[in-house]
Amino acid sequence: MAKTSIHPxxxxxxxxxxxxxxxxxxxxxxxxxxxxxxxxxxxxxLMITLAVYGFVRNGKINK
Known part of the structure; x- marks a missing residue:
């Protein structure tokens, strides 16, 4: 199953x-x-944590 990125x-x-x-x-x-x-x-x-997690996750997926 492919991971999807979180929309910017x-x-x-x-x-x-x-x-x-x-x-x-x-x-x-x-x-x-x-x-x-x-x-x-x-x-x-909580929202800062979710945003940072999203940026890190998108960075790993795009590599």
Whole structure:
């Protein structure tokens, strides 16, 4: 079974979403809402991890 690559627009959207989650996390930190800060920070790291994994996977498939 051949591996398929992840579409670059999906990786771009993950990157933009992770930046947005980071900004939401910072806004909630400034407003002293620690629960929302932790959730958005967790989502930010999750999306960054998925985007990096996608870039690495596409790099290995294209070789």
């Amino acid at each position: 627009l999906i990786l771009l959207s993950l990157t933009i979403s992770s930046a947005a989650m980071g900004l939401f996390s910072y806004q909630n930190y400034v407003e002293n809402q620690m629960g929302y800060t932790a959730i958005f920070l967790l989502l930010c790291f």
